[in-house]
Amino acid sequence: xxxxxxxxxxxxxxxxxxxxxxxxxxxxxxxxxxxxxxxxxxxxxxxxxxxxxxxxxxxxxxxxxxxxxxxxxxxxxxxxxxxxxxxxxxxxxxxxxxxxxxxxxxxxxxxxxxxxxxxxxxxxxxxxxxxxxxxxxxxxxxxxxxxxxxxxxxxxxxxxxxxxxxxxxxxxxxxxxxxxxxxxxxxxxxxxxxxxxxxxxxxxxxxxxxxxxxxxxxxxxxxxxxxxxxxxxxx
Amino acid sequence: xxxxxxxxxxxxxxxxxxxxxxxxxxxxxxxxxxxxxxxxxxxxxxxxxxxxxxxxxxxxxxxxxxxxxxxxxxxxxxxxxxxxxxxxxxxxxxxxxxxxxxxxxxxxxxxxxxxxxxxxxxxxxxxxxxxxxxxxxxxxxxxxxxxxxxxxxxxxxxxxxxxxxxxxxxxxxxxxxxxxxxxxxxxxxxxxxxxxxxxxxxxxxxxxxxxxxxxxxxxxxxxxxxxxxxxxxxxxxxxxxxxxxxxxxxxxxxxxxxxxxxxxxxxxxxxxxxxxxxxxxxxxxxxxxxxxxxxxxxxxxxxxxxxxxxxxxxxxxxxxxxxxxxxxxxxxxxxxxxxxxxxxxxxxxxxxxxxxxxxxxxxxxxxxxxxxxxxxxxxxxxxxxxxxxxxxxxxxxxxxxxxxxxxxxxxxxxxx
Numbered sequence: 001x002x003x004x005x006x007x008x009x010x011x012x013x014x015x016x017x018x019x020x021x022x023x024x025x026x027x028x029x030x031x032x033x034x035x036x037x038x039x040x041x042x043x044x045x046x047x048x049x050x051x052x053x054x055x056x057x058x059x060x061x062x063x064x065x066x067x068x069x070x071x072x073x074x075x076x077x078x079x080x081x082x083x084x085x086x087x088x089x090x091x092x093x094x095x096x097x098x099x100x101x102x103x104x105x106x107x108x109x110x111x112x113x114x115x116x117x118x119x120x121x122x123x124x125x126x127x128x129x130x131x132x133x134x135x136x137x138x139x140x141x142x143x144x145x146x147x148x149x150x151x152x153x154x155x156x157x158x159x160x161x162x163x164x165x166x167x168x169x170x171x172x173x174x175x176x177x178x179x180x181x182x183x184x185x186x187x188x189x190x191x192x193x194x195x196x197x198x199x200x201x202x203x204x205x206x207x208x209x210x211x212x213x214x215x216x217x218x219x220x221x222x223x224x225x226x227x228x229x230x231x232x233x234x235x
Numbered sequence: 236x237x238x239x240x241x242x243x244x245x246x247x248x249x250x251x252x253x254x255x256x257x258x259x260x261x262x263x264x265x266x267x268x269x270x271x272x273x274x275x276x277x278x279x280x281x282x283x284x285x286x287x288x289x290x291x292x293x294x295x296x297x298x299x300x301x302x303x304x305x306x307x308x309x310x311x312x313x314x315x316x317x318x319x320x321x322x323x324x325x326x327x328x329x330x331x332x333x334x335x336x337x338x339x340x341x342x343x344x345x346x347x348x349x350x351x352x353x354x355x356x357x358x359x360x361x362x363x364x365x366x367x368x369x370x371x372x373x374x375x376x377x378x379x380x381x382x383x384x385x386x387x388x389x390x391x392x393x394x395x396x397x398x399x400x401x402x403x404x405x406x407x408x409x410x411x412x413x414x415x416x417x418x419x420x421x422x423x424x425x426x427x428x429x430x431x432x433x434x435x436x437x438x439x440x441x442x443x444x445x446x447x448x449x450x451x452x453x454x455x456x457x458x459x460x461x462x463x464x465x466x467x468x469x470x471x472x473x474x475x476x477x478x479x480x481x482x483x484x485x486x487x488x489x490x491x492x493x494x495x496x497x498x499x500x501x502x503x504x505x506x507x508x509x510x511x512x513x514x515x516x517x518x519x520x521x522x523x524x525x526x527x528x529x530x531x532x533x534x535x536x537x538x539x540x541x542x543x544x545x546x547x548x549x550x551x552x553x554x555x556x557x558x559x560x561x562x563x564x565x566x567x568x569x570x571x572x573x574x575x576x577x578x579x580x581x582x583x584x585x586x587x588x589x590x591x592x593x594x595x596x597x598x599x600x601x602x603x604x605x606x607x608x609x610x611x612x613x614x615x616x617x618x619x620x621x622x623x624x625x626x627x628x629x630x631x632x633x634x635x636x637x638x639x640x641x642x643x644x645x646x647x648x649x650x651x
Contacts, residue, residue, distance in 0.1 A: 043436070062330075087243050091326060
């Protein structure tokens with residue numbers, strides 16, 4: 001995938017199986033969000049293909065297989081959280097059990113008292129929780145979460161961890177991009193480490209933990225720390 | 236499904252209007268009253284202008300001018316059409332077809348707007364057109380759709396899609412077919428809009444050219460995709476209009492002035508949008524030690540320079556298509572001052588919001604209201620100060636421009 005002359009992501013190849021949580025890790029600008037946007041069908045790759053539940057990604061039937069939580073949800077600021085959930089349900093043609101799942105998720109995240117609040121009046125973290133509730137209540141075969149813990153308070157991050165594990169236990173495939181290595185260690189069965197738009201390491205989390213060591217070694221950050229310390233002398 | 240989308244957008248719009256009314260009851264209430272009075276005003280204007288309309292209708296150049304104005308409006312509406320991005324980052328990934336998104340977010344809202352302005356349009360046209368009113372309305376809608384289809388064709392070509400080729404060819408054929416063929420543009424526009432190719436990813440890397448606050452403001456406006464699109468559409472229509480008006484026998488200077496006016500309207504989009512775009516960086520303005528007036532003044536200057544550049548380019552295009560002595564374009568300079576000043580003031584009163592086409596149309600409506608107000612005020616003032624022609628008229632226009640810019644800066648600074 002390219003933006004003008006800049007190649008953002010190349011030779012990325014991985015699989016998210018039912019019942020598994022896969023973590024996409026990597027430094028800022030390494031192509032995590034671009035990869036996720038391609039997986040949900042928002043970007044068409046220049047080469048290669050993305051298959052969701054046996055359908056090539058792109059057209060509505062393939063998009064319908066994926067529930068997506070963006071890193072910074074926006075738009076439709078004037079709708080109340082409950083109205084937004086109803087709209088998501090209608091657009092994805094979700095069944096009647098959507099409401100029960102949404103209610104359970106709202107209770108878990110502590111969002112139930114704020115369902116009548118406009119999206120634009122919610123904090124960034126609360127808004128992310130609404131988009132998580134909407135996506136998780138859809139119960140799709142693949143759930144894609146970008147910057148999973150961004151803007152979440154510690155309690156919400158713990159709830160998210162439990163929710164993702166539960167969704168995977170119910171058979172969903174979960175693809176999570178995150179910067180929080182501790183979160184990834186707790187949640188992910190497998191991790192894919194991106195750097196410079198390519199996969200530099202991958203494997204089962206238990207095999208390559210502690211992730212911080214693997215991360216620093218894979219992206220060459222260990223030497224960089226010393227370099228940064230020397231560079232900061234100028235301050 | 237399309238109606239669900241449309242309802243959600245309308246609900247958001249209604250709540251934004253509620254909020255705007257709570258914040259400025261006088262302005263929003265006045266605008267609502269003006270809208271309510273529109274049918275009566277249209278009938279009054281239609282009755283007064285009917286003899287002139289009837290006399291002018293015989294000239295082909297009059298029909299072409301009106302058609303061009305409608306086509307410009309159609310291209311603006313098309314370029315404002317939001318696409319699935321208006322649904323936000325989460326719902327843009329929803330499993331919706333292009334047709335559903337087009338119908339829900341563009342066609343249905345546009346149909347509602349057309350129904351709302353249908354009555355005033357009929358009351359404006361009927362006194363002159365009589366029994367031919369439905370035909371004239373159909374032709375106007377056809378011209379509107381032709382402009383929209385033309386803009387869709389250009390968008391498709393710009394996005395490197397071959398769908399633009401048949402669309403452009405069909406637009407050309409319908410234009411050659413004349414007034415009778417214009418209504419055929421409606422289905423063409425609908426199909427072209429429903430098949431609009433996806434936007435190409437924006438180039439992230441740019442050449443670093445801005446080193447000052449003014450330079451940064453200038454490149455911020457110049458790099459906005461939606462502004463570049465609208466300016467380009469106005470330039471294309473300017474060139475086409477100047478050429479067509481020349482072919483249809485309009486006197487050269489008049490043709491250039493008319494075509495140049497579309498360039499001015501296209502140029503106005505930059506100062507109209509600038510104050511709204513600046514709102515997105517308000518955290519920086521508020522935390523900066525610079526005075527709000529100096530920040531607003533720098534942004535206003537940059538927006539006016541951008542707008543003036545587009546206007547100058549458009550006038551050059553019109554002159555190239557239909558050469559006349561440059562001195563004959565002096566009225567365009569005076570009109571340019573008024574248009575750019577009014578656009579800046581309107582943009583600070585009704586901020587332009589990216590990806591919210593209704594607010595953008597609201598900004599355009601405010602622009603029309605401010606420009607009309609300034610025009611009427613100057614028309615009354617000019618005889619009193621003996622400034623109806625020549626350099627004194629230019630001085631009066633410059634004074635009006637300065638007042639508009641100052642008012643805009645004061646308003647923006649207060650808000651910051």
